[in-house]
Amino acid sequence: MDALIIDYGMSNLGSIRQAVEEIGAAVQVTTNPADLASATHIILPGVGAFGDAMTNLINGGWVEPIRATIKNDIPFLGICLGLQLLADDGEEGGQHQGLGIMPGTVVKFSPQSGERIPHIGWNEVQIIKPSPLFERVPDRTEFYFVHSYYFQEQDNRWVIGRTPYCTDFASVLQKGNTFATQFHPEKSQGAGLQVLKNFLNV
Amino acid sequence: MYNGLKTRVIPTLLWKDVGVVKGKGFDSWRRVGSVIPAVRVYNTRQVDELILVDIEASKNGDQPDFETIKDFSNECFFPFTVGGGIQSTEHIKKMLRAGADKVSINTGAVSNPQLISDGARLFGAQCIVVSIDVKKVGNDYHVFTHSGTKDSGRTPEAWAVQAESRGAGEILLTSIPHDGEMNGYDIDLIKKVSAAVTIPVIASGGAGNYEDMYQAISEGGATAVAAASIFHFTEQTPLEAKEYLAAKGIPTRKRFTLAT
DSSP, X not given: OEEEEEOSSSSOHHHHHHHHHHTTOEEEEESOGGGGGGOSSEEEOOOSOHHHHHHHHHHTTOHHHHHXXXXXXXXXXXXXXXXXXXXXXXXXXXXXXXOOSEEEEEEEOOOSSSOOSSEEEEEEEEEOSOOGGGTTXXXXXXXXXXXXXXXXXXXXXXXXXXXXXXXXXXXXEEETTEEEESSOGGGSHHHHHHHHHHHHTO | OOOOOOOEEEEEEEEETTEEEEEETTEEEEEEEEHHHHHHHHHHTTOSOEEEEEHHHHHHTOOOOHHHHHHHXXXXXXXXXXXXXXXXXXXXXXXXXXXXXXXEESHHHHHOTHHHHHHHHHHOGGGEEEEEEEEEETTEEEEEETTTTEEOOOOHHHHHHHHHHTTOSEEEEEETTTTXXXXXXXXXXXXXXXXXXXXXXXXXXXXXXXXXXXXXXXXXXXXXXXXXXXXXXXXXXXXXXXXXXXHTTOOXXXXXXXXX
């Protein structure tokens, strides 16, 4: 079980590295897209704005190598902004193209009944479809979220978990061996560590 | 529609050197333990989040102690916010690199509000917490900086609105005279600030029991409650606080156990 973490200048990689080490896996953090070719499990973390992140992915030469590993069905996990980047596009700070893996777009929450934005704190994930990612994770387990934008899917085939905030938004995705969580597993204590373990067991 | 977000109960650790301290009204500090063991305990007890504040940094104009934060973050598999002495985007960057999930900015934001805008643009609104310390001057609430020693002349509502419009992701609102007294939060203050902004407001200062927390949330409209003394000086715990709140209809996070 090895995890390769993509360092494209958008994230605090310390906590994800710590979390993966905590579950007993070896971790490599890389700034070199060529490393993706030999990886067994890839993690795309990220906090910050969609547009800046895509710019960094493009300038760092990540886009094609990421698309290629996903096409080859190498286990891949996008976390938070890393989930959003898999979309076709995002509207944060202007319209930006995403990686185009998951059909849909990333939009800002519209409060329905006084919900405060950002969505910060522990919220539940309702399991929509069984997945290896949810192994030993009960339905409606709470995870830690912190975001103002969410993924609005065009195709609900890839939505495996939903979270109720402003709308029942798609919080966990799976398409083949490509997984993504809007929550932060590395900050979700035991529940989060279990999700990371499940991913590394894929 | 149903909203599944849980109300957070957040322990606050104030530290000086390597010791956890607690005072009253931002003064008369008592050492109550060491930081890393406290972080470990909170980790095993599944606290929702943790706020760590270096109380000396802003008063002395020191740089934040990034190395020590790194040691703390190695123990933290839950979200934590760090405050104290943050004056620049370089400080924010180093703090996030050291493992903090969010930074809490107080004096640095009042003296340079542009720091909020720059921080939110560079690192995302979600990691910029604007901490507002408040004391009454005559009949009016005023925002104080430098660990409660300097009156900024601003009102908390106006400052919170400005912080929000500049991109702050959360407000950490502390009543200085209530701090450490364990006689309940300043509900009136929480009401005013919660009504003024649409970002989350964390109420701090004054929790003496779980009912005080309930009042801050149900009466004051706080999104989350922070507390220190109650957890240092009494047998009360964040977990019990959440059970109490849940029994009174405030949704809180359940304890996680693996399914078999």
